Amino acid sequence: MSMLNADLIIGIFAWVVGGVVFVTTRELSPLGGMFVNYVLVAIFFLGALMLLKGFIKPEKIQFFESAGERRNIIIGVVMLVVYLYFMPKAGFLPTSYIFYMAFNMFLAEAPWARKSILQSAALSAVVVTFFYMVFHYGLGVPLPAGAWWE
Amino acid sequence: MKRMLSIFLALVCVMMFAVPTLAGKYPAKKIVYQIPFNPGGQSDLEARRQQPLLEKLLGVKVVIEYKPGGGGSVGWANLVRKKPDGYFISGINIPHIILQPLARGNAGYKTEQIVPIAFFQATPIGLAVLKKSPFKTLKDFVDYAKKNPGAITVGGSGTWSGHHIANLQFQKMAGIKLTYIPSKGAAPSVASFLGGHVQALWGNSNDLYQHRERIRVLGFGTEKPFAPMPEVPTFKSQGYALLASIDRGAGAPPGTPPEIIQVLEKAFLTIANDPAIKAKMLQDGFIPIAMDSARSKAYIAEKIKQWAPVVKEFKK
């Protein structure tokens, strides 16, 4: 895996964030905008320092330790995104059962082995039901029922 | 097997949703009462007081849900997107529901979308100074402000809040200029005032009542003198037609049928007219009111007419 220039990335990120904030906050009232402007000055200044350091004395890092790590993290994040996307639509309970089971299988050594599937399904049923009961009935938290079924 | 199961599931679903509509009687299932503020705040306490009585009057469960944020706007944006079937209602506050859409470009809802059910509590806003302040009366205060424009600092909670709009209106009526210093909320503004960091305070009646030993209230924005502190004159009696208060009520999503509103209105008004509840409110420094849906609508319309020009003028 190639080495990345951490300081350069941080500097660029700071300038991008600063730029977006700058563009979207030009219409604020004096009281609401004052502090934003002060902080923006700090961000651009410090971001420039990071860029400078990136050119002069960069800190090189290796982002992922292995290709396997990269693959695993990306799959994990995608699972979370899909879960969150469907949760308000299909409802908390069904999506959670599926997500929990899938995530548990994903972490197993042999995800598609019969044992892993059964184990994951059982754990999903127990854990999700338990937390649903506690939060929904015990704490009165209105968990999404699902827009599709309404 | 699979097919049987799905048919069964479908049947269950249909039954669950169909039964209430078939029965045609409202209410037939639990009602969600949303509080758009944090648990433990005054709106929550009021709702908690009403909850058991509402359950008794309506004969169904009433559950309180919280959706705090944005000074209430997140909850109200949620309210106007709900189904208008009477099973989701929310606490509403004036001036919040009027000033937020007026002052912010996009508050997530419009004032007209919320159908008011009833208003049950008023919190008059008053102007106060510390006991040791040289301003003995409202006249002293106005005279000094006329000679020294901008020199008096007045605290209050936030911009485009009841306090801020009262300040704007009062400045205009008295022809003075004050330096309004907003705080994050009522509690910090009171602390800052008691510590002498501002010279005067726009405060809620319950806060002013609580600290009555340390402060002098120069006027209340009420029609009649504020009952728990009858010695304080109103602004009106001193020549300024300033009526300022924060009113708590309940509202329903746009398009809720009038029959349903009527049922809810009756329940809320019965509670609001309960002598025990009234006594409790007065004891805490609030004024109990019982404003029905039609009058609430008219009240909101009147306030919009009053405030829209003030907001416009300040914004430009």
Next chain:
Amino acid sequence: MLDAAISGLGHVFEFYNFLSLFIGVVMGILFGALPGLTATMGLALLVPFTFTMSPASGLIMLAGIYVGSMYGDAIPATLINTPGTPAAIATTFDGFPLAQKGMAQHALVTAAVASSFGSLLANIVLAFAAPPLAEASLKFGPSEYFWLGVFGLTIIATLSSGFIFKGLLGGAMGLILSTVGMSPLGGDVRLTFGFPELQAGIDLIVALIGFFCLPEILTSIVGQRRRSYTSRQVNPSLKVIGEVIRDLFRQPVLMLRSSFIGTIIGFAPGAGGNIASMVSYNEAVRWDKHPEEYGKGTIKGVAASEAANSAMAPGSLIPLLTLGIPGSPPAAVILGALMLHGMRPGAELFSAYADVTYAFIMGLLVAAFLVTLIGTFGSFVFSRIINIPARFLAPVVVFMTILGSYAIRNNVLDVWIMLVFGIIGLVSNKLKFHPATIVLGLILGPFVEEGLVQSILAGKAAGSVIRYMTLQPISMVLIAMSLMSALWPLYASWREKKRNPARGAREK
């Protein structure tokens, strides 16, 4: 007053009241321990129940919840690097490394003992010196808050290892994040990008879960498939308890200093305890003879953080009970409960209602002892949690992060924010950019902004902004402290170079 205190103690030990207190403490620990459930929520949920109780038992129960939650937040901070409440951020700095070394029980016992100590000390202050301290707390005005915030930001100098400007940049990013949502002072809506829900701003706990919890799981367990959270299994034993208590009592200065910092920051109304633990941790590192031990797993770090955040709780009740000004969100709920029972904070609370008030204060005190008891014995159970293989534990934790960030405001957008922060945290960890600085900025942003804007307004009315902001006694002290704190690392590295020229600048 002593009579009232003793009779208050008597109330606490009535069977029914003691039971309420015990239940309160256990619930508090649970609410503190689960990220997404906060002391504020626990208190608010129980307030309706206290309707039906006598004022004394109701308030005693609330006392238990408040104290319990201030300890409970150390459990996830230690075990899964996620502070249960914002007040426990600094607990993760040493608690998690300790757990990594198989010393989770050490960390948990330390947290329990230090929490009790801090809360004990602050309670004594509350019981005997509340009225004068409350008056002092009123002296905090806009410029004082501004400088307190700036002082808090100087902690970045300690937090950022290596290039200090990187840490400062993180702080600035946090400050910008804190401006998202409705601006309370300007009344306008900032940086919501068209999402009405974003008017609520970014919740601290959501950010904490995102920045602290998710990256850890995604990198080590999902990414690198580590089999366990720690490199060594923890083996709880009674011996550890004695060892830890002995070690802590050898550090009286650390314990006292941390507790006082917590009490003082607690009673400045509105400052909140979230920074108490960070300030205390910072001072612990500064004055220690072996600053290099911190961050790598020392019970001193855990003690500094936990003593301070537990001392903050009674501290924040000082302005509440005497003036009716809540110093923290949980204190605001307690105010509501007091009002419901017809008790108005102020002088009459200590005269007409002295009985109930002292029962409440003594409840806080006894709760501190209960925390030691439950905490030390509970450490056998809690610390074993991380012995569960990661592949079974991680799904539960991930599920809880999602549920927790949703439950905080019942908002799905918060879960998305948590996820985005989790990814940012993952990337920034890889880039050797510690997200703690971002969180610090997020915490302090509102204070700095409110203080600054109000100071400028008031300063203009008074004639000179600069004079208003600097020429006041407390402000001058805070400015001096900030300068000292900001320049300290320079001094420390210079001292180190002089003493040990071969080793050069210390790493941290």
